[in-house]
Amino acid sequence: MSEQALTNLISPTLEEHVVDFFKEVHQHPELAGKETWTTKRIEQELNLLNIPIKDFNLETGVVADIVGDANGPMVALRADIDALPMDEATDLEYKSKIPGVAHSCGHDFHFSALLGAAALLMQEKDQLHGTVRLLFQPGEEKHLGAKEMVEAGVLKNVDAAFAFHDVSIAPVGTVGIRAGRIMASNDNFQVTVHGVGSHASAPQIGKDPIVTAAEMINLLQTVVSRNVDPADRVVVTVGQIDGGTANNVIPQECSFKGTLRSSSEESRQSAKKHLYQIIQNTAIAFDQTVDIEWDQGPTQVFNNQKLTSIVKGSASNFLQEIPFPDADGDDDFATMEQEVPGCYVILGNKGQSIMHNPDFVANPDALKFGVKLDEQVAVDVLNYLAAGGKL
Ligand SMILES: [Zn+2]
Numbered sequence: 001m002s003e004q005a006l007t008n009l010i011s012p013t014l015e016e017h018v019v020d021f022f023k024e025v026h027q028h029p030e031l032a033g034k035e036t037w038t039t040k041r042i043e044q045e046l047n048l049l050n051i052p053i054k055d056f057n058l059e060t061g062v063v064a065d066i067v068g069d070a071n072g073p074m075v076a077l078r079a080d081i082d083a084l085p086m087d088e089a090t091d092l093e094y095k096s097k098i099p100g101v102a103h104s105c106g107h108d109f110h111f112s113a114l115l116g117a118a119a120l121l122m123q124e125k126d127q128l129h130g131t132v133r134l135l136f137q138p139g140e141e142k143h144l145g146a147k148e149m150v151e152a153g154v155l156k157n158v159d160a161a162f163a164f165h166d167v168s169i170a171p172v173g174t175v176g177i178r179a180g181r182i183m184a185s186n187d188n189f190q191v192t193v194h195g196v197g198s199h200a201s202a203p204q205i206g207k208d209p210i211v212t213a214a215e216m217i218n219l220l221q222t223v224v225s226r227n228v229d230p231a232d233r234v235v236v237t238v239g240q241i242d243g244g245t246a247n248n249v250i251p252q253e254c255s256f257k258g259t260l261r262s263s264s265e266e267s268r269q270s271a272k273k274h275l276y277q278i279i280q281n282t283a284i285a286f287d288q289t290v291d292i293e294w295d296q297g298p299t300q301v302f303n304n305q306k307l308t309s310i311v312k313g314s315a316s317n318f319l320q321e322i323p324f325p326d327a328d329g330d331d332d333f334a335t336m337e338q339e340v341p342g343c344y345v346i347l348g349n350k351g352q353s354i355m356h357n358p359d360f361v362a363n364p365d366a367l368k369f370g371v372k373l374d375e376q377v378a379v380d381v382l383n384y385l386a387a388g389g390k391l
C-alpha cells in the first residue's frame, strides 16, 4: 500500500469531524443499559446525515438503515456504545466528565468510527447493492445488549454481520483477522456454602463453611487439569471470597465468585459439569448445603470462513495484517454470530495504556482506519452477496 493511499483514506474534513465527535462522546461515558445520552447523541448525528432510524422498541441503542438497492442483500455493522464503572485517570482535556464511569474499553471509538462510515456510505448510497444496517449496541460489558437486540429482531433479513474491537497491544494501522473460533465463552458463577455457626473454640458443635469453601476452591483447580481435553483452552478462576466477621467466630455462610472461560462448547459443558459435581459433592461430604448461581455469558466468537476471507481482502487495501492473538477475552457479538454469519476482527489502537485500565483512552489516530474498514467491508460484502455469492 502506498503512502498516498493512506493519506487519502478518508477526507480530512470527515476525519476531523469523527475525531471531534469521539472527543465529545469520550467525555460522556454511560454504563451498560444506561446509554440514554449516547443514544440521543447518535440519533442526532444520524438525523444530520439523513439516515432514517428504525424503531425496534429498544430502551437504549440505535438501529438505522442505509438503503441502496432495496431488493438487495443486507449487511449489519455493529458498534457497542457502553462504558465501564471506573474513574478515568488521565490528564486529557477531553477526559470523562462523569465520576466513576469511563470509556476504558474504547467503545466510544467503535461508534464514532461507525458514524464516520455511515457518512461515507451515504455518499455512495446509489451504488450500494443492498442495505447497510447500522447497529449501535448497548450493554456489551454486561453481555446484555446483543441478546436484547437479537430478541428485538434487528437481525431479521440480515445476511451477514461485521464488528471490530480496538486492541491496545497492536500498532495503529494493523488488523488481526482469523476464521473459526477466536474468542472464549465467558460464564460466571457464585457459590454460597451454608454451614452452622459456632464459637471458634467449639468447632464440633458447628459446621464450618469456610473450610468447606476452601476445599471446593482447591478441588476446582482439577476441573481443567484432570477433566478437560488438554488441546482445549479453558480457565477456571475464583476471584472473590467472602466469609466471616471475626477471628473467633465460625460463620453461618461462606461464598465465593468465579469465572469459566472456554474455547469450545464441548469443554465448556464438561467443565461446568465437573464444577457442579465438585461443589455439590464436597458440600455433602462436609454435611452442609450449597447454592450455585450460574450466569451464562456469551458463547465463543465464531467467524464465518467465507465472510472472513472477504474481510481480509477489504482490509488488505489499507491495513497491515498481524496474527490474531490467542487470548481468552470475550464479546457478546458471539450472540449475533449464532444468528447470522459474522466476522469480528481486532483493529490496532496502540496508545498509552491497556484496555480496562483507568488511564486507557482509544487512540484517535486510528479512527480513520476504523471508518474505512467498516465502510469497505459493507461495500465488499454487499457486492459479493448481490452477485450471488454464498456464505
Ligand atoms: Zn471491555
Ligand SMILES: [Zn+2]
Binding pocket: 105, 106, 107, 140, 165
Ligand atoms: Zn469492549
